Amino acid sequence: MSTPVFGQIIIGPPGSGKTTYCHGMAQFLRNLGRAVTIINLDPANDHVPYEAGIDLGDLIQLSEVMDSYQLGPNGGLLYCMEFLDRNLDWLLNRVTKVKDTYLLIDCPGQVELYTHDQSMKSIIGRLEQFGTRLCCVNMVDSHYCSDPSKFISVCLTSLNSMLQIELPHVNVLSKVDLIEKYGRLQFNIDFYTDVLDLEFLLEAMSEDPFVKKYKKMNEALIDLVQNYSLVSFIPLHIDSADRMLTVKNHVDKANGYCFGSQEERNLRMMMSSAYGVADFESAKTADIREKFMDLDLPGETPSTFTTSGPKRQRKEKLGNDLDLIDMEPGFQI
Ligand SMILES: Nc1nc2c(ncn2[C@@H]2O[C@H](COP(=O)(O)OP(=O)(O)O)[C@@H](O)[C@H]2O)c(=O)[nH]1
Numbered sequence: 001m002s003t004p005v006f007g008q009i010i011i012g013p014p015g016s017g018k019t020t021y022c023h024g025m026a027q028f029l030r031n032l033g034r035a036v037t038i039i040n041l042d043p044a045n046d047h048v049p050y051e052a053g054i055d056l057g058d059l060i061q062l063s064e065v066m067d068s069y070q071l072g073p074n075g076g077l078l079y080c081m082e083f084l085d086r087n088l089d090w091l092l093n094r095v096t097k098v099k100d101t102y103l104l105i106d107c108p109g110q111v112e113l114y115t116h117d118q119s120m121k122s123i124i125g126r127l128e129q130f131g132t133r134l135c136c137v138n139m140v141d142s143h144y145c146s147d148p149s150k151f152i153s154v155c156l157t158s159l160n161s162m163l164q165i166e167l168p169h170v171n172v173l174s175k176v177d178l179i180e181k182y183g184r185l186q187f188n189i190d191f192y193t194d195v196l197d198l199e200f201l202l203e204a205m206s207e208d209p210f211v212k213k214y215k216k217m218n219e220a221l222i223d224l225v226q227n228y229s230l231v232s233f234i235p236l237h238i239d240s241a242d243r244m245l246t247v248k249n250h251v252d253k254a255n256g257y258c259f260g261s262q263e264e265r266n267l268r269m270m271m272s273s274a275y276g277v278a279d280f281e282s283a284k285t286a287d288i289r290e291k292f293m294d295l296d297l298p299g300e301t302p303s304t305f306t307t308s309g310p311k312r313q314r315k316e317k318l319g320n321d322l323d324l325i326d327m328e329p330g331f332q333i
Pocket residue numbers: 012013014015016017018019020021109174175176177178236237238239
């Protein structure tokens with residue numbers, strides 16, 4: 001293809017919000033005047049809220065694969081992706097027909113497809129050779145923040161996918177409107193989005209007798225994630241236009257869309273995409289803290305915060321070196 005086709009490939013575990021994101025992002029971009037085609041590559045997506053411009057179901061049906069080869073849903077899905085890889089011209093022909101649009105590719109949720117299986121890597125590689133400029137959007141459900149072990153685990157799988165897929169990558173913490181549904185977070189939201197001081201999670205984990213014996217392993221895993229220094233998350237709530245705009249700006253910068261030539265752009269638009277993401281640190285997540293996170297209530301006794309459950313202490317933990325300093329900030333004369 002002579003002109004590049006820009007787009008996003010949306011991955012993440014089942015239920016993390018990929019299909020909802022495709023639907024929401026398509027509407028958001030269309031409102032901004034961008035022509036969008038959604039590609040449904042998830043054979044397990046029976047009912048989708050959007051109209052798919054290209055649907056893998058037209059090439060192969062998961063139910064037929066499972067019946068014909070006596071496979072379960074996982075095996076059937078891997079077969080479908082390998083089948084697509086071997087018949088990729090089917091997809092490339094259809095992408096050529098919609099070449100003047102922006103692509104949103106809704107993918108299956110099986111994590112192995114992005115961590116070690118070769119079919120998805122091969123499909124993406126050939127799409128890139130064909131002239132697409134994709135950004136991988138990795139959706140991670142924000143309820144993982146409420147459990148330190150789960151959070152380390154998603155950081156690892158996110159890192160693994162980034163290294164395996166080899167695309168510009170944006171990790172999204174989805175459903176932040178539900179972030180404290182499973183309990184009050186031990187650290188501030190920025191601790192989870194910035195992924196800078198994960199060793200504070202070890203302290204939180206040491207209370208759990210089951211994971212206590214794996215302390216050294218967890219230390220090593222945390223070191224690994226932090227040494228690569230690649231993983232960070234952008235929080236998203238699908239009904240928030242501001243949050244959608246932030247994700248869009250990151251993605252446009254990552255895949256180069258904001259510097260492309262397809263859309264009428266003036267300098268101001270370009271600057272807003274390129275620099276709009278560099279807000280003050282605290283302002284980046286202020287809306288989430290205010291709307292969806294439990295703030296300390298006046299009159300509550302400190303004991304409320306030290307009883308059962310993973311709760312932030314009264315003096316809110318930030319998850320950085322300031323937590324080690326046991327004094328209130330202030331001026332000294
Ligand atoms: N509260 C809330 N629910 C969401 C959000 N995004 C997705 N969901 C819900 O999460 C569930 C799984 O979403 P879906 O898009 O099907 O996930 P997929 O399996 O990754 O494609 C659905 O019930 C969605 O309505 C969000 O931002 N906030």
